[in-house]
Amino acid sequence: MDSKIESKIFKEIEELKKQGIIKDFAICGAFATLFYTEPFNTIDIDILYKPKEEEFLISLSPIYNWLKNKGYTEHEEHIIIENIPVQFLPIYDKLTEEAFKNTEIKKYHGVDVKILSPEYLIAICLMTGRLKDKMRVEFMLQQIDIDKNLLNCLLCKYGLKL
Amino acid sequence: MTSKELAENIFKSKERYHKSMAKLPIEEKVKMVIELQKAIAATAKYRKNVTWRDYVVWGTDWLSSKEICSLQATKKVIQS
Numbered sequence: 001m002d003s004k005i006e007s008k009i010f011k012e013i014e015e016l017k018k019q020g021i022i023k024d025f026a027i028c029g030a031f032a033t034l035f036y037t038e039p040f041n042t043i044d045i046d047i048l049y050k051p052k053e054e055e056f057l058i059s060l061s062p063i064y065n066w067l068k069n070k071g072y073t074e075h076e077e078h079i080i081i082e083n084i085p086v087q088f089l090p091i092y093d094k095l096t097e098e099a100f101k102n103t104e105i106k107k108y109h110g111v112d113v114k115i116l117s118p119e120y121l122i123a124i125c126l127m128t129g130r131l132k133d134k135m136r137v138e139f140m141l142q143q144i145d146i147d148k149n150l151l152n153c154l155l156c157k158y159g160l161k162l
Numbered sequence: 163m164t165s166k167e168l169a170e171n172i173f174k175s176k177e178r179y180h181k182s183m184a185k186l187p188i189e190e191k192v193k194m195v196i197e198l199q200k201a202i203a204a205t206a207k208y209r210k211n212v213t214w215r216d217y218v219v220w221g222t223d224w225l226s227s228k229e230i231c232s233l234q235a236t237k238k239v240i241q242s
Contacts, residue, residue, distance in 0.1 A: 006192065006220075034188060034191050034192070034195065035188050036184065037184045038180050038183035038184045038186075038191075039183065039186075039191040039192075039194040039195050039198070040195070040198075041195060041198040041199060041202060042195060043199065043215050043218040044218075073225065075214070075225060076214075080225060082221075083220060083221060083222060083223060083224065083225070084220050084221075085218060106188070108188055108189070109189060139180075139184075142177070142180065142181075143180055143181050143183075143184035144184060
């Protein structure tokens with residue numbers, strides 16, 4: 001496969017931003033974790049986004065409708081862009097809001113992409129607490145140099161435990 | 163070398179390997195992810211409780227595959 005396809009996905013999402021459908025976005029979840037750790041299986045790309053306006057009720061319809069008009073298909077909770085399931089998550093709590101403000105910029109096939117930093121990815125994994133999230137935490141703690149002060153601050157602030 | 167030292171050497175070597183894999187360029191890692199997806203999809207027929215997630219292989223038209231169509235058909239029958 002031409003793995004530049006993922007870059008095309010990020011360009012499409014960038015277009016959502018240019019069209020004013022979302023304010024901004026960053027890569028989170030497993031795909032973001034892959035930037036830091038050894039490879040592991042994942043099936044989708046998670047996008048954390050900042051909604052256009054701060055509203056109490058958030059709808060994914062404007063995003064999905066715009067992408068569906070471009071010929072992409074909706075499948076269960078994903079939208080399939082270039083045969084890759086993509087999931088959009090709005091910033092949903094204080095932790096994701098803070099994570100969004102502290103992203104890192106990484107190059108992917110020459111395209112600049114915003115990625116959640118590993119300390120925030122760990123905190124979010126601990127918050128969600130699924131088995132696969134615990135595995136990712138393990139990977140990040142063992143394989144990369146974590147800012148331990150920042151991580152401890154986050155754990156304390158959000159009442160999380162390793 | 164004691165058995166404990168031998169075991170420690172093996173663990174250190176494994177740790178070095180995992181760290182070196184983590185340092186690979188993301189583009190290379192994604193290629194490996196796709197190989198993993200292919201392996202999972204190829205062995206799905208031997209497993210129970212498979213879902214569409216087991217057939218996802220980036221860069222292929224997995225959504226139109228006969229396996230996915232069959233899964234969707236089964237789901238419709240169960241729902242009806």
